[in-house]
Amino acid sequence: MPNAVVKIGFLGLGVVGAELLNIIRSNQARILDKYGVKLEVSKIFVRDLNKKRDTDTSELQLTTNAADIIFDKDIHIVCECMGGAGTENTKEFVISALENSKSVVMSSKKVLALYGKKILDLASSSSAQLRFDATVGGGIPVAKILKECFKGEKVEKIVGILNATSNFIYTKMEKDNLSFEDALKKAQQLGYAENDPSEDINGFDALYKSIILTMFSMKKWLNIKELSTTPIGNITVLDMKYANELGYKIKPLVIMENQDDKLKYRVGPCLINENHIAANTVENYNIIVFKGSNTGVLGFYGQGAGSKPTASAMFDDLISIATTPDEGISGLIKEMYSGVEPTENVYEYKNNLYWRVSVENIVGKLAFICSLLADNSVNIEKVIQKDEAEGKIGVVLLTSRVDSSTLSKIVDQFTNNDIEINTIIPFLGE
């Protein structure tokens, strides 16, 4: 296909779209020279024609009607940069584009996590390509990596830090002693967190990404309605200090354990050995660590958010499609998607627990705590007393794993006996 023109439509022109446009412009000549492909951005769907943009739009055709792009016979590739705007709309646009044989580069993780089964089924039977590497891990090319490796083995486990905002907040708490609230404010000031940070701090953003990751690495499709997350906001600087004293860090983790007939998962704070590579992934960085039977542990580290890394990932996807226009379903999707099955057997990841409780007066309480745990066959590995503010006494307990019903029983009894439970989170196991 010498000097083919590839026409591109954009859905959305926020910070990621503007950055993608900049990258396309500054690489147009090189891509033409290297691949014989002329990239041409022809139309851009926006909601407000008069909004001031971070990029020059004087020579672009802006439209407030997405159909102008989706039904334009000349457009080959649609870049979806809708950000958080209208999940339902985004889904419909992506589906229509694929139905109209346009290849799509997606960036909306939420849409892919919620409607991925439908979108991927459609893409699998289409002659168009679908790529979505920007949806997980920002600039980390995790979909491309997974397409190329682990061919001789199963991905047994994923341990990841997938939400940059949460990791940034925990880093500021641990290193600068900021409270959760102050660390969140700092993240907002720096543009790492949205004004409404709930998708990040409640773990939904990480959950969306885990669903996508699990799909293309473990071939299991998870129904978001059956999953839950643990918000990151219940952890305090005190917990981080105690964890550090024990040789651990507290990190906003995603854990996915792939077992033959079931999947165990957790999205939320965990204690992780201080030598683990994810324990040392700080600031706004992401890491995704896969465990395979032969390759062993493989970790992929990079900036998980930000317009530049995300746009850069989309650009790589765009070039992959533009340079293999006839690849169709034989490309990424077939490889990623073949054998993916919805899975029902999804369980919470369980392991040893870290507890931090407060009592007014330790006399008698410690014996009560220990005997209650023993009565429930919970093994105590360590008990540490800590002086806390306001005359309270903190007790840190490291115990064996506890099943859910026993846990609620213990929690009730603690509460009934004036033992305030501050934190219960699991350790990441081997």
Next chain:
Amino acid sequence: MPNAVVKIGFLGLGVVGAELLNIIRSNQARILDKYGVKLEVSKIFVRDLNKKRDTDTSELQLTTNAADIIFDKDIHIVCECMGGAGTENTKEFVISALENSKSVVMSSKKVLALYGKKILDLASSSSAQLRFDATVGGGIPVAKILKECFKGEKVEKIVGILNATSNFIYTKMEKDNLSFEDALKKAQQLGYAENDPSEDINGFDALYKSIILTMFSMKKWLNIKELSTTPIGNITVLDMKYANELGYKIKPLVIMENQDDKLKYRVGPCLINENHIAANTVENYNIIVFKGSNTGVLGFYGQGAGSKPTASAMFDDLISIATTPDEGISGLIKEMYSGVEPTENVYEYKNNLYWRVSVENIVGKLAFICSLLADNSVNIEKVIQKDEAEGKIGVVLLTSRVDSSTLSKIVDQFTNNDIEINTIIPFLGE
């Protein structure tokens, strides 16, 4: 190509070869099912027909003549698992195989680093494929990753830990207080170091890998004769302690800085900020951190050595070739190799320095040291006195960078004035 048979020949059947054979055997059915390709290992070149093997060879055709494989018209793919055996032989075998239109999966980094220009030129003009992901980073699929990403940008910098043995030794020194010699012994006991460890501890192994990495990520071909390394054995546990006190770790690093008209490099021990992801890469793990203009920093972490990860990387390469038999030069090599040019402008990486010197008596010496450095326009950022064994006094100095001729002048003057220089190593900069 439905149910095509792909015949495979092995050059070498050491630990990696045996492991590769095991992976092929245990995946044969799955690969046939998934790709319609029947993998068939037909002949294996070995040096000793009677040697006991780690794998069942009863149904294999072993030969002591590599030509039986290279000139066998039925063999499609040659897996080179020669290990450290005979660089010259390995080079000739790989070249002959490519000349005879056989695709080759290479594992010998030394051969690729020394003769890569010739081998890659040949592969570029051949209809066969050449893949070599096992040569760098063991199980880390770094060649595949680089083929797929950084399409919109230049790789500006690489910081890597590429030699698993050295990293293991430094980890044992830092965490377990072992001397270099004891840590090396431990590495040998565990099979992480060879009986003759010189390629590892003198930095040659890391240098070979850097040459390959630089070629396919920075498009610069380095002539090994113009490069040098700094052995890791001159660092002591004391240096590690002092570095830790300053907020740094000492790591066996590869640094490659890609500037328009030149390349700056270092292969050897460096001080690295304790928060850097490579500072936290321990034991026998490798990491390769790339810096690009848009994606920012991307790091790839995994087991850099060992027969399983290496064989697993070779298996991925093998499947890539077997499933795209007609790709030829349009595949990995073209992408990786197009635009690679030999580069002459190669300079040592320079940055601020850490010095550790010993003196018998500090009186007068400290003033001498400071004035000598000042006379040579070397800025001292920090001077720390340390009591050392045998009544000696240690002085740790952090200084600005020093050019080579000034450095030798200072070293001479220190030596002439009974100031014993124990360590001079650079910091890794931003």
